[in-house]
Amino acid sequence: MKTFKIFTLIALSGFGLIRAQQTPADPQSEAISIVGATAHIGDGTVVENATLVFENGKITALAAGAATQGKVINAQGKHVYPGFIAGSTSLGLVEIDAVRPTRDMDELGDMIPHIRSMIAYNAESKVVESMRPNGVLLAQVSPKGGRISGTSSVMQLDAWNWEDAVVKADDGIHLNWPASYRRGRWWMGEEPGFHPNKKYGEQIDETLQFLANAKAYNQKPATEANIAFAGAKGLFDGTQKLYVYANGEKEIIDAISRLHAAGVGKMVLVGGYEAHKTADLLKQHQVPVMVNATHNLPFYNDDDYDHAYKLPALLVKAGLLVGIQNMDAANFQVRNLPFYAGHAAGYGLDKETALQLISSNTAKILGIDAQYGSLKVGKSATLFISEGDALDMRGNQLTHAFIDGREISLETHQTKLYKRYSNKYKTK
Structure with missing residues (x-):
């Protein structure tokens, strides 16, 4: 019985390591500008060809043609949404x-x-x-x-x-x-x-x-x-x-x-x-x-x-x-x-x-609307960029996501399996 308990603990420990989550993102270290996206503000309004800038986890600018700062992400033809x-x-x-x-x-x-x-x-x-x-x-x-x-x-x-x-x-x-x-x-x-x-x-x-x-x-x-x-x-x-x-x-x-x-x-x-x-x-x-x-x-x-x-x-x-x-x-x-x-x-x-x-x-x-739920200057930079319409499963294809300005991983157990098996049945 003692041997069985030890084996079980080892097995469970290994299982936990295998299934560990993605490492949480580090705090934002530089200003980031998202350029050229269609910004869906979250309050019913839309800004075309928007430049959205955030620093230290907060949105500092959002307008068409706003000046960029720090790292620039070209999001031309894409869409940015509040988380x-x-x-x-x-x-x-x-x-x-x-x-x-x-x-x-x-x-x-x-x-x-x-x-x-x-x-x-x-x-x-x-x-x-x-x-x-x-x-x-x-x-x-x-x-x-x-x-x-x-x-x-x-x-x-x-x-x-x-x-x-x-x-x-x-x-x-x-x-x-x-x-x-x-x-x-x-x-x-x-x-x-x-x-x-x-x-x-x-x-x-x-x-x-x-x-x-x-x-x-x-x-x-x-x-x-x-x-x-x-x-x-x-x-x-x-x-x-x-x-x-x-x-x-x-x-x-x-x-x-x-x-x-x-x-x-x-x-x-x-x-x-x-x-x-x-x-x-x-x-x-x-x-x-x-x-x-x-x-x-x-x-x-x-x-x-x-x-x-x-x-x-x-x-x-x-x-x-x-x-x-x-x-x-x-x-x-x-x-x-x-x-x-x-x-x-x-x-x-x-x-x-x-x-x-x-x-x-x-x-x-x-x-929590003072900080989250919409893309406005002064609010948390909790947002993401999508290739298309995020409310349509055909367009909801994220390229970047941020929580409080931290760029988070979009890798999951499912994406790992997709990559693992994506070439298994290639047409010869």
């Missing part, structure tokens, strides 16, 4: 969905706002590494499971460890609002299809009671420590947002109205499959929506076939602040984020507005 931002992901918390020891996005307990996803983030994840070649450079790493899942943080995707990766720590708490209907669990002998959730009211009461207790706990010095209650303090003093996962019209109305009455100040709706039916309520309470990925089928049999495709446009036209996230798909599919936005552009949005759904809008929702 795309993925919201509500488990990136760095899950490596292989089918292997339980690699999944660290869910902790024991139902009401655990004090659980911090940040310290579980694996900066050496192969999944995280695979985001960068598609332009996804930042992500909100959030916990999953339970009723109140825990606290998320915003991370940049080129780092040695979680401490280096943090852009905004503990930005929000995540709540899975109960569903009024649920699918029958066939493995437990229940009838298939949707059935009323008989415990819907009870589950709401449990959630609101927890929040009421947490609010009372944080209003005066406690005689006995309660880390769960203390972990929810930010919801009541305005320092954290509550990300509410709800899809149905009834659930959205119940969640927003009841949580507002409970004293929760800042909320974000995540999912929002029927959010277009509650647009007035969402506007009234200034609740942004992070809709699910557009590459989805209709949820109900009588829904429009293209409901998921056109939902972002419906919400934008209703005057809501909208972002796109990828909550329901496998973790590795977050790399398709730009193509979700591109799909939305084919169903009611113009390309530059669609771009905002994964750049400036998401930055505003996450509270």
Whole structure:
């Protein structure tokens, strides 16, 4: 048994070395100028034949014909974009969905706002590494499971460890609002299809009671420590947002109205499959929506076939602040984020507005828009150059990418395999 344990440790150590990530980039050492590109600012505007200059990790100039400094990158005929931002992901918390020891996005307990996803983030994840070649450079790493899942943080995707990766720590708490209907669990002998959730009211009461207790706990010095209650303090003093996962019209109305009455100040709706039916309520309470990925089928049999495709446009036209996230798909599919936005552009949005759904809008929702989400002087040089339209998988071909001015590697496990096998079947 002892020999087996030693062998296992050696094998696992070797496996870890083989799978080590690309070395994170060094800090920017000289000014860099990108010349001749079409600059997609991220706020709906475009600058043709732009010169973009950045130094010490910050954009210092952006205009057609601006003076160059330092190293010059000729991007004639190419496009430059702000780094795309993925919201509500488990990136760095899950490596292989089918292997339980690699999944660290869910902790024991139902009401655990004090659980911090940040310290579980694996900066050496192969999944995280695979985001960068598609332009996804930042992500909100959030916990999953339970009723109140825990606290998320915003991370940049080129780092040695979680401490280096943090852009905004503990930005929000995540709540899975109960569903009024649920699918029958066939493995437990229940009838298939949707059935009323008989415990819907009870589950709401449990959630609101927890929040009421947490609010009372944080209003005066406690005689006995309660880390769960203390972990929810930010919801009541305005320092954290509550990300509410709800899809149905009834659930959205119940969640927003009841949580507002409970004293929760800042909320974000995540999912929002029927959010277009509650647009007035969402506007009234200034609740942004992070809709699910557009590459989805209709949820109900009588829904429009293209409901998921056109939902972002419906919400934008209703005057809501909208972002796109990828909550329901496998973790590795977050790399398709730009193509979700591109799909939305084919169903009611113009390309530059669609771009905002994964750049400036998401930055505003996450509270990082002062530095990220758009190409503006004074902001972080977190951006990339693409051969073509980055929202189209045919044009999304990155040549350079930068996070805070650091030129990052676009090499991944997949690109290594591509190079390894690209000549194997050459036509003779």
